[in-house]
Amino acid sequence: MATGSASESDSLFPSLSSSEEKEELQRLADEITYHDRRYHQEDAPEISDSEYDRLRLRYKTLKKKFPEQTLENDPDNRVGFNPGEGFKKVRHPTPMLSLANAHNAEDVLDFLTRTQRFLGLPQDTVLNIIAEPKIDGLSCALTYQRGVLVSASTRGDGQIGENITENVKTIEEIPQNLPGEVSNIIEIRGEVYMSKKDFMALNAVQESENGKCFANPRNAAAGSLRQLDPAITAKRSLRFFAYSLMTDLPDVPNQLDRLNKMKAWGFKVNSLTRLCHSYEEMLAAYEVLEAQRADLDYDIDGLVYKVNDFVFQKRLGFVSRSPRYAIAYKFPPEQAQTTLRNITLQVGRTGVITPVAILEPVNVGGVLVSRATLHNADEIARKNICVGDHVLIQRAGDVIPQIVRVLDPDRQGRESFTFPETCPACNSPLEKEGEEVALRCSGGFVCPAQAALRLRHFVSRGAFDIEGLGSRNIDLFFETGLIQTPDEIFTLQERDKKSSKPLSQWEGWGQRSADNLFKAIEQKRRIVLSRFLYALGIREVGESTAKLLSQHFESFEVLYEALTTFTLNEEDPLYQELRSIDGVGPSLIERLSIFFSDERQKSVVARLAKEIQILPDERRLKASPVSGKTVVFTGTLARTGRREAKAQAENLGAKVVGSVSAKTTYVVAGEGAGSKAEKARALGVTVLSEEEWQALISDQGLEQPDGRDGEV
Ligand code: IVH
Numbered sequence: 001m002a003t004g005s006a007s008e009s010d011s012l013f014p015s016l017s018s019s020e021e022k023e024e025l026q027r028l029a030d031e032i033t034y035h036d037r038r039y040h041q042e043d044a045p046e047i048s049d050s051e052y053d054r055l056r057l058r059y060k061t062l063k064k065k066f067p068e069q070t071l072e073n074d075p076d077n078r079v080g081f082n083p084g085e086g087f088k089k090v091r092h093p094t095p096m097l098s099l100a101n102a103h104n105a106e107d108v109l110d111f112l113t114r115t116q117r118f119l120g121l122p123q124d125t126v127l128n129i130i131a132e133p134k135i136d137g138l139s140c141a142l143t144y145q146r147g148v149l150v151s152a153s154t155r156g157d158g159q160i161g162e163n164i165t166e167n168v169k170t171i172e173e174i175p176q177n178l179p180g181e182v183s184n185i186i187e188i189r190g191e192v193y194m195s196k197k198d199f200m201a202l203n204a205v206q207e208s209e210n211g212k213c214f215a216n217p218r219n220a221a222a223g224s225l226r227q228l229d230p231a232i233t234a235k236r237s238l239r240f241f242a243y244s245l246m247t248d249l250p251d252v253p254n255q256l257d258r259l260n261k262m263k264a265w266g267f268k269v270n271s272l273t274r275l276c277h278s279y280e281e282m283l284a285a286y287e288v289l290e291a292q293r294a295d296l297d298y299d300i301d302g303l304v305y306k307v308n309d310f311v312f313q314k315r316l317g318f319v320s321r322s323p324r325y326a327i328a329y330k331f332p333p334e335q336a337q338t339t340l341r342n343i344t345l346q347v348g349r350t351g352v353i354t355p356v357a358i359l360e361p362v363n364v365g366g367v368l369v370s371r372a373t374l375h376n377a378d379e380i381a382r383k384n385i386c387v388g389d390h391v392l393i394q395r396a397g398d399v400i401p402q403i404v405r406v407l408d409p410d411r412q413g414r415e416s417f418t419f420p421e422t423c424p425a426c427n428s429p430l431e432k433e434g435e436e437v438a439l440r441c442s443g444g445f446v447c448p449a450q451a452a453l454r455l456r457h458f459v460s461r462g463a464f465d466i467e468g469l470g471s472r473n474i475d476l477f478f479e480t481g482l483i484q485t486p487d488e489i490f491t492l493q494e495r496d497k498k499s500s501k502p503l504s505q506w507e508g509w510g511q512r513s514a515d516n517l518f519k520a521i522e523q524k525r526r527i528v529l530s531r532f533l534y535a536l537g538i539r540e541v542g543e544s545t546a547k548l549l550s551q552h553f554e555s556f557e558v559l560y561e562a563l564t565t566f567t568l569n570e571e572d573p574l575y576q577e578l579r580s581i582d583g584v585g586p587s588l589i590e591r592l593s594i595f596f597s598d599e600r601q602k603s604v605v606a607r608l609a610k611e612i613q614i615l616p617d618e619r620r621l622k623a624s625p626v627s628g629k630t631v632v633f634t635g636t637l638a639r640t641g642r643r644e645a646k647a648q649a650e651n652l653g654a655k656v657v658g659s660v661s662a663k664t665t666y667v668v669a670g671e672g673a674g675s676k677a678e679k680a681r682a683l684g685v686t687v688l689s690e691e692e693w694q695a696l697i698s699d700q701g702l703e704q705p706d707g708r709d710g711e712v
Contacts, residue, residue: 019583022069023542025062028055033073034350034453046348051375051438068658070633072643086228086472087162090153092141093187094246097158097321099304099328105283111305111327112279118324119312128308129276130255131285134328135241136299137193138222140168144186147178154226158321167225168192170234175266187246188262194221195297196366198237215400217299217367239298242267254308275308290331294365302330333396334365337407340389343374343417347425347449351440355380355417357391357403364395373400376437377419386414425449431539431594444537445485446600452478454537458486462543462643463535464527467520468513485604486535490525490611493518526613528651529556536605538595540588543643547617547650548583556614560605563596617651625696627653629665632680635673637690642670645693652697660685668693 032055038046047055059075102108116127141161143151152168153161168174171192178186194202199217202224206213214220224236245258252258259269272289276282282305289303307313307325316324342358355374362369372393374380385391385406392404419439422429428443441447445454455474459466469489477483483492496502496514503514527535529550534543541549553559566574568590578589595601631654637645645668646656660667660679667673667680667687680687688696 018066019544020540020585020587021062022066023540023545025059025066025069026071026542027540028059028062029071029073029075031055031350032059032075036075046350047352047354054437066658070642070646070658087164087226089156089160090141090151090163091160092153092158095158095321096139096141096155096161096189097318097323099326100319100322102305102327102329108282108286108305108327108329109279112282115307115312115316115325118316126277127312128254129282130273130306130308131276131282131289132243132273132304132306133270133289133300134302134304134330135191135193135243135270136216136218136301137191137241138218138225139189140164140192140225140240141246142168142174142188142190144178144182144188146184147180147182147186149174149176162226164225166230167227167233170230171238171240173238173240173268178265182265183247183249185247188242188267189244189246190240190242190267192221192225192238192240193217193298194224194236194238196299197297200368202236213371216395240268241270243269243304248310253310255306255310255313256308276305286329293331294334296366299365299367300331302328304328333394335392335394335404336362336364336369337390337392338362338369340385340387340391340403342387343380343385345420345424347423347441347447349450349453351423351443351447351450353423353430353439353441355419357385359391359393362393364393364401367395369393369395369401371401372403374403377439378437380417380419384409384416386411386416388414423447423449428598428600429594431591440539442539442594442598444595444601445604446598451484455483455486455489457537458535459489461641462647463531464489464524465531466524468517469520473517485607487604487607487611489521490608492521525611526615528615528617529553529559530617531647532556532612532614533559536595538591540591543647545583545588548581550617552581554616556609560609563592564602566593568593624652624654626666628655630655630657630663632657632660632664632667632676633670634667634676635670637668637670639690639694645690648697666693666696 032052035047035052035055039052056075063069063071063076102111112127112129113123116123116125119127121127139155141153141155142149149169150165151163152165152174153163155161169176194217196217199214199220202220203213214223220236221238224233224238227233242262243259245252245262249261252261256273256275259273263269272292274281274285274288276285286303289300293300305327307316313323313325318324339360340357341360344356344358346354346356348354353376355376357372357374359370359372374385383403383405385403389411390407392407393401394404395401420430423441423443426441426443426447426449428441428447430439431442432439441450443450445451452475455478456471458464459469459474466489474483477492482495483489488495496518503509503517504511530543530546533541533550534546549559553562562574562577566572566578566589569575570579575589578584578592579586626649631649633642633645633649633656636642640648649656654665657664660676660683662683662685664680664683664685667677667685668690669677669680669687670690677687
């Protein structure tokens with residue numbers, strides 16, 4: 001497993017060349033971004049925390065190895081996730097931060113002594129600390145103007161959240177008006193959550209209606225609140241505990257008073273909150289709460305200690321992203337014993353196959369659990385898990401309940417689980433990449449579990465870049481059966497003409513939006529080969545690999561013929577030809593073989609090729625003013641974005657690199673460009689602004705090769 005130190009995980013991937021590793025780095029950034037979105041934005045995580053951590057570790061290792069690599073979607077540049085598509089954005093007047101964690105009683109003592117020291121108080125002074133249950137939901141900021149609720153937002157990335165005002169107005173426990181005289185603006189923060197009972201009832205409905213269950217009450221609350229349609233939120237039972245009054249008011253100088261103030265205004269504040277006067281009382285509060293935990297009707301995952309006095313809180317201030325005046329002390333996971341009834345396989349939207357344990361339903365900390373994740377085949381083998389076993393399971397901050405271990409390993413007559421070789425959803429072969437533990441379905445577009453995500457990729461910016469066909473429309477068309485494979489994008493208009501309910505009559509659509517969409521699709525009927533190849537979403541075929549292949553084979557026909565006929569035999573001349581391409585290694589060749597030997601995928605490509613015109617990449621390189629030149633892009637390119645600028649430059653025959661040297665011809669410096677531009681100047685390399693660069697390349701006066709008429 002790719003855990004442990006960076007050097008350890010390095011040695012696990014010895015066979016990858018550095019260009020493959022660079023491709024992998026970008027792919028990991030995209031994959032982590034996808035899972036961040038699933039977790040933070042869509043409230044539907046697909047992988048466990050530990051699998052996620054593995055991706056992050058590998059990412060970190062590769063990033064260290066290629067510090068100059070320009071990355072799209074770098075997850076290190078985000079906290080949480082950007083506000084979701086479709087929600088208006090709200091900037092928080094003060095950032096919504098996170099809390100530092102205490103892992104044991106000693107950390108709690110450290111927190112207390114550190115705080116006293118910081119405030120210059122003798123160690124024997126009584127410092128009032130309030131201990132509040134840490135509610136496991138999602139935080140929400142509410143703004144009242146002259147006593148009226150005017151705005152509600154999620155945390156988002158901590159600076160900018162999503163505007164969920166209309167959704168919040170459907171929550172009964174959140175008052176829409178504050179009684180009496182209140183100051184102009186009042187901001188209140190707290191936790192929106194779902195009770196255990198409501199969570200189980202909701203899952204029962206979900207299961208019977210569409211089979212999509214929420215992993216825990218937190219995800220259910222988040223999924224219910226972050227709905228574009230507030231009518232859906234209204235149908236879900238959400239609750240709210242207020243815990244922060246952000247506005248300074250003279251009559252409430254400490255947290256306890258603020259909680260009481262909010263209570264007087266009609267908010268629910270948690271009644272298990274305790275004021276502690278010593279370290280011993282702090283620990284006792286933890287123990288009492290932990291003992292009550294399973295009997296509460298809502299999940300708490302620990303408690304939060306806060307310095308009570310606001311004068312002290314202000315003096316303590318913040319370190320990086322957390323306040324110095326508070327700390328969270330989490331509870332250990334809740335566990336229970338049960339029997340493993342069966343193991344089924346689930347295919348995620350990225351094709352990852354996750355074995356799921358079907359359990360004899362058991363109460364874990366007040367929630368009935370009937371499924372647990374088994375992560376992957378290695379984990380089943382490592383834990384030596386067989387159907388029929390008596391197992392210990394746990395529910396933690398982790399996304400989905402897990403099996404900790406088998407309790408009766410001496411069982412007889414139970415057979416170990418054998419993983420199938422094909423995908424349960426589409427029958428395509430499963431593949432393993434490098435040393436990756438997860439098995440993936442190779443079915444791509446033909447796998448019903450993956451098709452929607454593949455289509456999203458197909459229309460994305462680096463690929464077909466079809467305006468108006470964003471993720472939401474793709475999902476809509478996919479779910480309604482209008483577009484199942486990419487070729488159907490290009491037959492949409494014809495089919496629509498014959499439809500009894502054309503798109504222009506759909507809710508939220510009109511003739512104009514339908515026409516605009518058809519026009520946008522029409523404009524993309526011409527595409528360069530490399531973009532086309534990239535759009536297919538073949539594993540390991542990122543933008544640069546797609547370019548290598550298209551430059552080598554030059555035309556779609558030649559490339560298609562080669563890729564559909566070569567064999568994995570080293571004696572095969574076509575195999576040798578592929579191997580001779582600089583940057584193409586055995587692992588990539590294997591991916592190509594798997595993709596192009598699948599008749600169904602081949603037929604998608606063939607149908608698609610009939611609908612569109614695939615142009616060679618390099619038709620007009622020689623005349624370009626930048627062909628053969630070495631270019632570095634740095635800073636934010638406001639007009640085109642980095643990825644587009646790079647693709648443009650490469651289409652014009654320039655070589656785009658990440659670091660500046662004496663061999664660099666141009667450094668294009670966008671906004672916020674720093675050390676690279678400085679280095680260029682020091683080396684006497686020409687530094688261009690984005691406008692100067694655009695002027696230079698627009699001089700080339702040649703036809704755009706990728707059907708993006710007049711757009712570049
Ligand atoms: S105080 C600077 N009090 O825990 C953050 N947070 O890990 C101050 N939470 O984002 C937050 N119960 O969503 C606070 N009684 C409580 C809480 C609480 C749950 C959540 C909240 C926050 C996260 C921090």
